Amino acid sequence: MVLPGAELALVRRPDITYQLFGDEAVVEPMLDNYPRLKEVSTFQHCEVSVRMDDKPSQALRRGRRKSSMWRAIEAVKNGEADVCISAGNTGALMAMSKFCLRTMPGIERPAIAGIWPTMRGESVVLDIGATIGADAEQLVDFAMMGGAMARALFDVARPTVGLLNIGVEEVKGLEAIRVAGRTLRENDSLSLDYKGFVEGTDIGKGTVDVVVTEGFSGNIALKTAEGTARQIGEYLRAAMNRTILAKLGYLLARSAFDRLREKMDPRKVNGGVFLGLNGIVIKSHGGTDPIGFASAVELGYDMVRNELLAKIGQDMAHYRRGGLGAATEEEEVR
Amino acid sequence: MVLPGAELALVRRPDITYQLFGDEAVVEPMLDNYPRLKEVSTFQHCEVSVRMDDKPSQALRRGRRKSSMWRAIEAVKNGEADVCISAGNTGALMAMSKFCLRTMPGIERPAIAGIWPTMRGESVVLDIGATIGADAEQLVDFAMMGGAMARALFDVARPTVGLLNIGVEEVKGLEAIRVAGRTLRENDSLSLDYKGFVEGTDIGKGTVDVVVTEGFSGNIALKTAEGTARQIGEYLRAAMNRTILAKLGYLLARSAFDRLREKMDPRKVNGGVFLGLNGIVIKSHGGTDPIGFASAVELGYDMVRNELLAKIGQDMAHYRRGGLGAATEEEEVR
Numbered sequence A, B: 001m002v003l004p005g006a007e008l009a010l011v012r013r014p015d016i017t018y019q020l021f022g023d024e025a026v027v028e029p030m031l032d033n034y035p036r037l038k039e040v041s042t043f044q045h046c047e048v049s050v051r052m053d054d055k056p057s058q059a060l061r062r063g064r065r066k067s068s069m070w071r072a073i074e075a076v077k078n079g080e081a082d083v084c085i086s087a088g089n090t091g092a093l094m095a096m097s098k099f100c101l102r103t104m105p106g107i108e109r110p111a112i113a114g115i116w117p118t119m120r121g122e123s124v125v126l127d128i129g130a131t132i133g134a135d136a137e138q139l140v141d142f143a144m145m146g147g148a149m150a151r152a153l154f155d156v157a158r159p160t161v162g163l164l165n166i167g168v169e170e171v172k173g174l175e176a177i178r179v180a181g182r183t184l185r186e187n188d189s190l191s192l193d194y195k196g197f198v199e200g201t202d203i204g205k206g207t208v209d210v211v212v213t214e215g216f217s218g219n220i221a222l223k224t225a226e227g228t229a230r231q232i233g234e235y236l237r238a239a240m241n242r243t244i245l246a247k248l249g250y251l252l253a254r255s256a257f258d259r260l261r262e263k264m265d266p267r268k269v270n271g272g273v274f275l276g277l278n279g280i281v282i283k284s285h286g287g288t289d290p291i292g293f294a295s296a297v298e299l300g301y302d303m304v305r306n307e308l309l310a311k312i313g314q315d316m317a318h319y320r321r322g323g324l325g326a327a328t329e330e331e332e333v334r
Helices: A002-012 A024-031 A035-039 A056-063 A068-077 A090-101 A136-153 A175-186 A200-205 A215-240 A244-252 A254-263 A290-305 A308-318 B002-012 B024-031 B035-039 B056-063 B068-077 B090-101 B136-153 B175-186 B200-205 B215-240 B244-252 B254-263 B290-305 B308-318
Strands: A018-022 A041-045 A083-086 A111-118 A121-126 A160-164 A193-198 A210-212 A272-275 A280-283 B018-022 B041-045 B083-086 B111-118 B121-126 B160-164 B193-198 B210-212 B272-275 B280-283
Touching: A002 A024, A002 A035, A002 A290, A018 A024, A018 A068, A024 A041, A035 A041, A056 A068, A056 A090, A068 A083, A068 A090, A068 A280, A083 A290, A090 A272, A090 A280, A111 A136, A111 A200, A111 A215, A121 A136, A121 A215, A136 A160, A136 A175, A136 A210, A136 A272, A136 A290, A136 A308, A160 A175, A160 A200, A160 A215, A175 A193, A200 A215, A200 B215, A215 A244, A215 B200, A215 B215, A215 B254, A244 A254, A244 B244, A244 B254, A254 B215, A254 B244, A272 A290, A280 A290, B002 B024, B002 B035, B002 B290, B018 B024, B018 B068, B024 B041, B035 B041, B056 B068, B056 B090, B068 B083, B068 B090, B068 B280, B083 B290, B090 B272, B090 B280, B111 B136, B111 B200, B111 B215, B121 B136, B121 B215, B136 B160, B136 B175, B136 B210, B136 B272, B136 B290, B136 B308, B160 B175, B160 B200, B160 B215, B175 B193, B200 B215, B215 B244, B244 B254, B272 B290, B280 B290
Parallel strands: A018 A041, A083 A280, A121 A210, A160 A193, A160 A210, B018 B041, B083 B280, B121 B210, B160 B193, B160 B210
Antiparallel strands: A111 A121, A111 A272, A272 A280, B111 B121, B111 B272, B272 B280
């Protein structure tokens, strides 16, 4: 799906050029089927491929310098490519990206950001699984990186940002979240509009442009939403197949169902963006199809075009580290 | 909605009797509208009502001994009631329940368990928000308590149990989850069938009868799923209203849509169950209606009828505390 996906992205972004990295025995014969892609691409043979079940440490050992994954990332480092897109092993891709590109000055830890379809449009959610846990400083970094991504992708000058928290009164949220909230509130010179805490229900509502959380709960939220969408899709399919009348109704409302399916199409928002590195790396879902892969390519293109990295740098320059002592003030939970 | 809900529950569980606690000026005149309920109820006037915005500490200070919430919990403690149902302030209800009923022997911390509709039926998910964070021992306790609840509610002798984790290779899950997994695997005499790690997508699939996680991610998962369901419902409504044909199709397939709505009806699974206390307390959603409140009452009734507390006690008796040193073995991530 990589080659047809890459060709598909050319339709909407005709000035893309590609550097393809892979096994020549596999890729070169296939490439002839995509003449338009071939025309704008160079191909580089690599002897090693990172396997989907390689552990990150294994992949680094086996694949450093010579794997297709490494060399695609290295092309970004060397300024030969603006963005690296891979549908390979997530853990290996993150480990190699960190090793090769290093984190941006002032950023301790990269995050993976996803685009979440909402009732109001789309939001950025991060971290969706780069690392488990985050302290207050890291959450603030995520807010700035997510804010920069929202500015690069959506047409907003000061994206709204919320910290994901839980609203049960007794447990007013993790200390780290409270401190991060205070720091964000104090840094009103940043290009983001901090809105306070948000809850799980707010993600789908689109209450804020950027939802910030640590990687464990972010990944759980993402996967749970995927599961729920699939479950409701199943319910709907079963209900529409139960009676003749329902089937007839389905046929009549066909265009409405197509529209719904399009709204819920996970391929449209394919692509986890690695933020906080000196270069942009995008992880496409491994099980996607050409349409999904094209989305990941276009996402990368748009972020490069809109100067994502420069935008993150701007906010980093304006940022005053907050007081990280005990947070005594109470912050509202919505 | 409490009084009509309580009366509604009587239809399906005709041997319920109620003790009602509240402000006589409010409740007594209303009670005359529900003669069937009045017949099986005693009413006790309480001078204090816990407010929805009281902090737990405030509620305890103002409401201990004399509030309707406290006295309803106390009735369980004194053996005058089998279960306490409240649609009030969650934090206050948990604080008072802990204070009045105390945790069961061997259980360090209570959890709130919810019933989650899945593609295969229903699952128990806990903790959905009693406390943030949990160590390995607490996760094991949650597994046992959730397992006992599944045995009390579903027709299974050894419910399947999974620990919620994230599947990204690089971050093979929290240490606490790994250790809890090992302990559960070693305790094969428990009345539960430990299936390993599950991911967010598995909740809606119904991969296991009991999904165990700590309260922060559990609450985020629950609220995110609610948000996603609402979002898709909105999409569907909008799509079906767009064209005449879609509207006509909707009318024809009306029964199918009603069925879908019923499947997704949050009122059917209303009720967060406080587990791990010497007594059963159920929190009904504050914004529900009589049908939802009746569900919470019936849930409590069924758990008492099926001896939930004795079932938790049985597993506690068979449980060998696991080795809590560093977990070195690798556990599979599904």
